[in-house]
Amino acid sequence: xxxxxxxxxxxxxxxxxxxxxxxxxxxxxxxxxxxEVYTIQGHFDIESLYTNMKNKNYRVSRATLYNTIDLxxxxxxxxxxxxxxxxxFFEKSFExxxxxxxxxxxxxxxxxxxxxxxxxxxxxxxxFNIEINEHSLYFYGKRKT
Amino acid sequence: xxxxxxxxxxxxxxxxxxxxxxxxxxxxxxxxxxxEVYTIQGHFDIESLYTNMKNKNYRVSRATLYNTIDLxxxxxxxxxxxxxxxxxFFEKSFExxxxxxxxxxxxxxxxxxxxxxxxxxxxxxxxFNIEINEHSLYFYGKRKT
DNA sequence: ATGGATGCAAACTGTTTGCACTACT
DNA sequence: AGTAGTGCAAACAGTTTGCATCCAT
Numbered sequence: 001x002x003x004x005x006x007x008x009x010x011x012x013x014x015x016x017x018x019x020x021x022x023x024x025x026x027x028x029x030x031x032x033x034x035x036e037v038y039t040i041q042g043h044f045d046i047e048s049l050y051t052n053m054k055n056k057n058y059r060v061s062r063a064t065l066y067n068t069i070d071l072x073x074x075x076x077x078x079x080x081x082x083x084x085x086x087x088x089f090f091e092k093s094f095e096x097x098x099x100x101x102x103x104x105x106x107x108x109x110x111x112x113x114x115x116x117x118x119x120x121x122x123x124x125x126x127x128f129n130i131e132i133n134e135h136s137l138y139f140y141g142k143r144k145t
Numbered sequence: 146x147x148x149x150x151x152x153x154x155x156x157x158x159x160x161x162x163x164x165x166x167x168x169x170x171x172x173x174x175x176x177x178x179x180x181e182v183y184t185i186q187g188h189f190d191i192e193s194l195y196t197n198m199k200n201k202n203y204r205v206s207r208a209t210l211y212n213t214i215d216l217x218x219x220x221x222x223x224x225x226x227x228x229x230x231x232x233x234f235f236e237k238s239f240e241x242x243x244x245x246x247x248x249x250x251x252x253x254x255x256x257x258x259x260x261x262x263x264x265x266x267x268x269x270x271x272x273f274n275i276e277i278n279e280h281s282l283y284f285y286g287k288r289k290t
Numbered sequence: 291a292t293g294g295a296t297g298c299a300a301a302c303t304g305t306t307t308g309c310a311c312t313a314c315t
Numbered sequence: 316a317g318t319a320g321t322g323c324a325a326a327c328a329g330t331t332t333g334c335a336t337c338c339a340t
Contacts, residue, residue: 296338297336300332300333301333307324308325
């Protein structure tokens with residue numbers, strides 16, 4: 001798909017600019033991880049990203065994966081989620097409408113976007129005299145029987 | 146405070162009923178942990194609860210702590226939070242108004258309650274034909290300078 | 291008495307760290 | 316050339332599990 005290809009390039013540039021700005025080196029591993037991450041549909045965890053890349057004969061280490069994921073989080077190219085208790089999930093966040101999640105008891109994950117959450121945010125900023133830069137919202141439920 | 150004492154007893158009864166209903170045994174350890182948990186103001190993690198009780202010369206194991214915390218979660222006497230990445234925090238939830246949290250970059254935690262979150266919930270239930278039984282909502286920000 | 295619950299320690303799992311080597315700047 | 320970044324393996328931290336013992340039923 002042409003659109004995705006376009007995004008891939010844009011995303012690569014964003015990462016490049018970020019690395020340059022922060023004085024980080026532009027290593028092939030970092031770009032490989034970025035492009036791999038942007039190939040994945042939906043959510044992923046580090047371990048599956050690792051085996052995924054190993055299977056494709058990339059030479060990556062977990063250390064580099066964790067390191068790079070931190071960079072991608074920092075420049076907002078991915079978001080972190082905690083669906084379960086002890087494992088982090090990630091998903092790409094570039095040019096995808098910001099959204100929240102409903103987690104059903106069968107493991108299904110529904111995405112939604114409700115503008116009222118931004119209104120709540122605004123209210124809180126005013127009441128407590130703070131600046132909110134992000135939020136995490138999950139609903140837990142099940143399909144109606 | 147008399148009010149707290151009253152709650153302690155009520156809470157103990159709720160736990161008793163729960164244990165009976167589920168066919169779990171009413172062990173002194175379970176009650177000890179419950180009362181210890183309800184003594185704590187604010188949030189706590191398992192490890193500090195453990196050292197806390199050890200210091201008071203309780204004979205408890207981490208295994209029992211984890212086991213009992215699961216029971217307390219199940220009967221809704223406590224709630225679980227994930228403020229950081231890899232560590233669970235808990236807080237008592239009996240007769241305290243259900244609330245959500247704002248986490249500031251200095252570590253400060255503000256509690257708030259906004260009715261609009263329940264409206265969002267209702268909307269989602271209708272749209273997706275699901276039944277939502279809980280949610281978790283966190284805002285992240287900093288004090289205005 | 292019997293098997294669910296406990297304490298202890300070992301095992302597990304996701305993540306971080308130390309170190310020698312590599313390669314971007 | 317110098318040093319940030321890498322791969323690997325060992326270390327770590329929170330949690331879970333196996334097992335012998337204990338005790339609530």
